[in-house]
Amino acid sequence: xxxxxxxxxxYGSQEIDTTKVYSIPEVVxxxxxxxxxxxxxVPLQIFSHEELKNLNVMQVSDAVKHFSGVTVxxxxxxxxxxxxxxxxxGAQHTVVGYDGIAVTDCQTGQADIGRFSLENVDRLMLSxxxxxxxxxxxxxxxxxxxxxxxxxxxxxQNNKSVNLNASVKSGSWGxxxxxxxxxxxxxxxxxxxxxxxWMSSDGHYPYTLYYGEEGDQSSREKRKNxxxxxxxxxxxxxxxxxxxxQWKLKAYYYxxxxxxxxxxxxxxxxxxxxxxxxxxxxxxxxKKEFSRKWVFQASxxxxxxxxxxxxxxxxxxxxxxxxxxFQQEYYLSTAVLFRALDCxxxxxxxxxxxxxxxCDLKDFAKPVRYSWLTxxxxxxVNDWMTLSASVLSTVxxxxxxxxxxxxxxxxLSPYASVSFKPFVSEEFRVRFFYxxxxxxxxxxDLYYGQTGNIRLKPENASQLNVGLTYxxxxxxxxxxxxxxxxxYSNRITxxxxxxxxxxxxxxxxxxxxxxxxxxxxxxxxxxxxxxEKYVLSLSGNYTYQHALDVTNSDPSTLEGKTYKHxxxxxxRVSGSGQAVLETPWVDLSYSMLFxxxxxxxxxxxxxxxxxxxxxxxxxxxxGFRWKxxxxxxxxxxxxxxxxxxxxxxxxxxxxxxxxxxxxxxx
Numbered sequence: 001x002x003x004x005x006x007x008x009x010x011y012g013s014q015e016i017d018t019t020k021v022y023s024i025p026e027v028v029x030x031x032x033x034x035x036x037x038x039x040x041x042v043p044l045q046i047f048s049h050e051e052l053k054n055l056n057v058m059q060v061s062d063a064v065k066h067f068s069g070v071t072v073x074x075x076x077x078x079x080x081x082x083x084x085x086x087x088x089x090g091a092q093h094t095v096v097g098y099d100g101i102a103v104t105d106c107q108t109g110q111a112d113i114g115r116f117s118l119e120n121v122d123r124l125m126l127s128x129x130x131x132x133x134x135x136x137x138x139x140x141x142x143x144x145x146x147x148x149x150x151x152x153x154x155x156x157q158n159n160k161s162v163n164l165n166a167s168v169k170s171g172s173w174g175x176x177x178x179x180x181x182x183x184x185x186x187x188x189x190x191x192x193x194x195x196x197x198w199m200s201s202d203g204h205y206p207y208t209l210y211y212g213e214e215g216d217q218s219s220r221e222k223r224k225n226x227x228x229x230x231x232x233x234x235x236x237x238x239x240x241x242x243x244x245x246q247w248k249l250k251a252y253y254y255x256x257x258x259x260x261x262x263x264x265x266x267x268x269x270x271x272x273x274x275x276x277x278x279x280x281x282x283x284x285x286x287k288k289e290f291s292r293k294w295v296f297q298a299s300x301x302x303x304x305x306x307x308x309x310x311x312x313x314x315x316x317x318x319x320x321x322x323x324x325x326f327q328q329e330y331y332l333s334t335a336v337l338f339r340a341l342d343c344x345x346x347x348x349x350x351x352x353x354x355x356x357x358x359c360d361l362k363d364f365a366k367p368v369r370y371s372w373l374t375x376x377x378x379x380x381v382n383d384w385m386t387l388s389a390s391v392l393s394t395v396x397x398x399x400x401x402x403x404x405x406x407x408x409x410x411x412l413s414p415y416a417s418v419s420f421k422p423f424v425s426e427e428f429r430v431r432f433f434y435x436x437x438x439x440x441x442x443x444x445d446l447y448y449g450q451t452g453n454i455r456l457k458p459e460n461a462s463q464l465n466v467g468l469t470y471x472x473x474x475x476x477x478x479x480x481x482x483x484x485x486x487x488y489s490n491r492i493t494x495x496x497x498x499x500x501x502x503x504x505x506x507x508x509x510x511x512x513x514x515x516x517x518x519x520x521x522x523x524x525x526x527x528x529x530x531x532e533k534y535v536l537s538l539s540g541n542y543t544y545q546h547a548l549d550v551t552n553s554d555p556s557t558l559e560g561k562t563y564k565h566x567x568x569x570x571x572r573v574s575g576s577g578q579a580v581l582e583t584p585w586v587d588l589s590y591s592m593l594f595x596x597x598x599x600x601x602x603x604x605x606x607x608x609x610x611x612x613x614x615x616x617x618x619x620x621x622x623g624f625r626w627k628x629x630x631x632x633x634x635x636x637x638x639x640x641x642x643x644x645x646x647x648x649x650x651x652x653x654x655x656x657x658x659x660x661x662x663x664x665x666x
Contacts, residue, residue: 068541082114086145109442225259613645
């Protein structure tokens with residue numbers, strides 16, 4: 001018994017998610033309540049596949065809004081651009097992982113999370129600083145936060161060799177969204193998956209257009225140029241050779257065609273701009289445990305991205321503006337885990353990356369970036385403490401076909417975290433982490449026309465977090481209660497900002513900004529089980545952020561006008577809540593988002609202010625069993641209050657809408 005306890009403690013706290021699952025014969029342990037968020041040394045938030053179903057969300061970007069400390073810029077509608085910023089550090093400081101390998105965009109430095117559907121997502125995880133996992137690619141050490149998207153892995157039960165899931169969503173504003181997932185068992189060691197999804201919507205939702213300040217003359221209009229069509233296809237091959245050796249290969253294809261709606265201002269909401277996107281990547285990961293002490297992992301990826309932009313009403317001499325952009329990435333990563341003792345491990349990972357970009361702009365630089373990342377990390381776990389530390393080495397070299405390049409960068413980035421449990425009988429923990437990290441200027445920052453500046457330095461960020469976590473089983477009818485509270489302080493220096501130069505039409509990127517961010521994140525959840533087969537789950541989070549521009553205090557300068565003002569699009573208060581009631585007949589869910597007032601620009605004056613908002617949604621779900629087939633039906637009502645609130649100024653969000661989903665699982 002003591003041996004089993006030590007194994008559960010050491011392996012459960014160490015690399016269980018990224019090496020293998022250690023099974024004990026004839027013992028099955030299952031628990032519907034996840035305590036990983038409470039045990040983590042860094043703020044960690046997780047949505048499981050079942051929890052995502054009850055959030056009344058359709059895309060990854062919609063689900064991420066329910067995480068605490070997160071700001072999602074949403075330009076309205078299903079097809080609008082959506083980016084995620086953790087604790088006001090900026091979207092470029094957040095790495096998005098897809099099945100353990102990063103999703104990148106060297107052109108802008110930020111990923112559009114609006115293109116990821118939830119149909120094949122098994123789990124969403126958001127980590128501040130970096131994950132407790134030390135056995136991972138070096139790229140995951142090189143950011144201020146990680147949003148990891150874990151897709152479904154095939155599981156075959158009752159001697160089945162085929163799984164088939166299909167669903168169709170339909171709803172307001174012409175929404176049609178069919179999807180299918182096929183899983184095939186190929187002998188004892190191999191499995192194949194294929195997943196495809198198509199989505200179409202006209203997005204012509206109604207909104208109120210104000211001709212001046214709210215309360216002045218207004219008219220009821222419909223959003224224009226909001227049509228969107230997307231198609232996504234994935235195929236995966238899984239090789240489970242033994243308990244100590246696994247390999248997986250994934251091929252991904254995505255394309256979209258979408259109109260770009262204009263800002264609803266100045267009596268004018270017409271827009272004809274259009275954007276076409278294509279993305280193909282092939283990625284693979286191999287893991288091998290040579291012995292109890294040594295584990296090896298290799299990852300590789302090839303990524304190709306195409307973007308075509310058209311403005312047929314451009315007011316220049318050509319009469320229209322049309323450009324195509326191409327990106328390619330070659331990525332290779334290796335990592336080694338060494339377990340020196342039962343509860344002490346070290347890892348070494350190194351990544352090599354080549355990024356290329358080209359477009360049809362005249363005299364474009366055609367930059368190439370070569371990156372070499374190396375991370376050395378250690379982790380110690382015992383009965384009452386988890387301690388981890390790492391150092392990341394970054395070496396960058398750039399070259400261009402035309403003009404001058406930005407040259408190279410070399411930097412070391414440290415990180416340390418600790419979590420300790422002061423009371424043996426209580427799952428109460430105190431946690432702390434510190435991280436110093438940076439983000440490189442994007443290719444747009446460096447090379448885009450008259451705007452780019454090849455002399456830009458990396459944008460630096462320091463993060464400090466102190467938190468408390470607690471969870472407990474109270475009784476049979478109150479089986480789970482948990483809460484976390486984290487206070488943090490972030491500081492950004494050499495922030496990359498755009499400023500006007502010769503005139504208001506010619507801007508330049510410079511290292512001019514400094515931002516001081518302080519805040520508190522609070523999360524809580526409780527599960528109530530008043531009777532067998534009846535479960536009520538309640539959860540929520542609240543964030544307070546004081547994110548101030550501290551660049552320049554001189555009131556005579558442009559920067560002085562925003563000194564100690566809240567940075568743009570960052571509310572002081574925000575949060576979300578969820579309630580799910582599970583019964584033998586139907587599952588009922590309610591979700592809510594709220595945000596306080598924000599400012600569209602750095603100067604906190606009345607004309608830049610955006611009002612706060614609250615968004616309520618409800619759903620009812622019912623499952624049926626017919627022979628060997630599971631059927632499901634879900635009805636959702638979104639934005640019950642029918643408010644066209646704005647997340648981005650002059651880009652109204654959809655009002656009340658409806659969705660119906662029919663699913664078949666065999």
